[in-house]
Amino acid sequence: MAYSDKVLDHYNNPRNIGSLDKDNPAVGTGIVGAPECGDVMKLQIQVDENRRIVDARFKTFGCGSAIASSSLATEWVKGKTLDEALQIKNTEIVRELALPPVKIHCSVLAEDAIRAAIADVKRKLDGARPGNPDVAATASAG
Amino acid sequence: MPTDIQHDTRPQKDGPSRPLLCESCSRPMESPLCCAGCGALNPLPPSMFDYFELFGIAPEFDIDVADLRRRYLTLSRSVHPDLVAKSSEENRRRALQLSSGLNRAFDTLADPVLRAEYLLSLAGGPEPHQDKSVPPELLEEVMTLRERIDEAVRDREEAALADVRDRIRQGRTHSLDRIAGLCRSGLDDPATRRELRLVLNAVKYWNSLQNHLPASAASGPEHP
Numbered sequence: 521m522a523y524s525d526k527v528l529d530h531y532n533n534p535r536n537i538g539s540l541d542k543d544n545p546a547v548g549t550g551i552v553g554a555p556e557c558g559d560v561m562k563l564q565i566q567v568d569e570n571r572r573i574v575d576a577r578f579k580t581f582g583c584g585s586a587i588a589s590s591s592l593a594t595e596w597v598k599g600k601t602l603d604e605a606l607q608i609k610n611t612e613i614v615r616e617l618a619l620p621p622v623k624i625h626c627s628v629l630a631e632d633a634i635r636a637a638i639a640d641v642k643r644k645l646d647g648a649r650p651g652n653p654d655v656a657a658t659a660s661a662g
Numbered sequence: 663m664p665t666d667i668q669h670d671t672r673p674q675k676d677g678p679s680r681p682l683l684c685e686s687c688s689r690p691m692e693s694p695l696c697c698a699g700c701g702a703l704n705p706l707p708p709s710m711f712d713y714f715e716l717f718g719i720a721p722e723f724d725i726d727v728a729d730l731r732r733r734y735l736t737l738s739r740s741v742h743p744d745l746v747a748k749s750s751e752e753n754r755r756r757a758l759q760l761s762s763g764l765n766r767a768f769d770t771l772a773d774p775v776l777r778a779e780y781l782l783s784l785a786g787g788p789e790p791h792q793d794k795s796v797p798p799e800l801l802e803e804v805m806t807l808r809e810r811i812d813e814a815v816r817d818r819e820e821a822a823l824a825d826v827r828d829r830i831r832q833g834r835t836h837s838l839d840r841i842a843g844l845c846r847s848g849l850d851d852p853a854t855r856r857e858l859r860l861v862l863n864a865v866k867y868w869n870s871l872q873n874h875l876p877a878s879a880a881s882g883p884e885h886p
Binding site: 551581 | 801802805808809866867870871873874
């Protein structure tokens with residue numbers, strides 16, 4: 521099966537590869553996996569005080585389509601608010617990367633990773649809020 | 663993934679399928695695959711049968727694999743495609759279908775993980791596509807171990823690689839022990855079945871990690 525040019529581009533020049541500090545209260549981490557192929561994907565986002573995503577990183581152990589899907593996902597979430605980022609659908613990733621039907625699960629994994637990262641950072645921000653309303657704002661500065 | 667197809671095609675337990683009668687000579691068939699009387703091949707592929715019933719053994723996790731192999735070889739001979747090479751096209755098609763189904767049945771029961779998958783499927787699931795959950799912290803550890811493999815290979819750190827190898831073997835063995843324990847405890851309870859699904863999912867990650875380890879002469883014999 522031949523990969524599309526866009527998959528190859530992300531595979532050869534992955535965007536935003538690496539890690540953010542998962543203990544930073546403004547960083548959300550999502551780790552998801554596909555048991556059928558053993559692929560694992562980590563996607564991290566960092567938000568500012570307005571809950572806008574200012575940075576994103578990924579690390580994926582999997583096939584070219586899984587790497588491209590997560591690389592694209594980090595590009596797309598940057599600059600979006602958490603609620604906007606939640607609107608990203610795996611079908612848009614499929615379309616952008618021209619993924620064949622057998623690789624659709626890779627795009628699902630990327631969508632799951634975005635959602636898991638958003639849920640994680642929301643838990644941190646909202647969990648911190650009642651006791652200490654300043655945590656969310658100060659965290660993004662650090 | 664051998665468990666997906668058979669689940670829906672198994673006959674009803676109280677269905678009219680037993681005892682099977684040969685469709686050629688109407689005598690009861692001892693082997694579900696072919697008639698000992700007239701040698702006619704059963705038109706049903708073995709996926710239509712419960713694999714344990716097919717081999718005539720109890721549906722349990724602890725089976726005698728050597729005994730299973732003997733039963734498999736006996737059944738294989740009765741449906742070997744070479745036996746019907748000169749027979750009708752329909753009979754040749756049946757023989758192919760029966761022997762490939764028989765191979766699948768044997769492969770499924772001979773392997774402990776596939777056998778556990780099959781027992782789970784017989785007990786009502788959840789099937790792999792219905793529940794992909796894994797134990798907490800597993801994915802994070804898988805991620806870390808994959809990173810450590812890559813680093814150790816890049817830096818030619820044999821000692822670090824040996825550590826990772828040990829951890830993977832330990833994690834996999836622990837999962838396999840848990841699978842055996844759960845199967846032995848019986849799968850009537852949905853909570854047990856969900857836990858079995860969880861550990862069966864986990865073992866796939868351990869297998870995948872093992873496959874990503876570079877081949878090493880120092881790795882020693884594979885533990886089952």
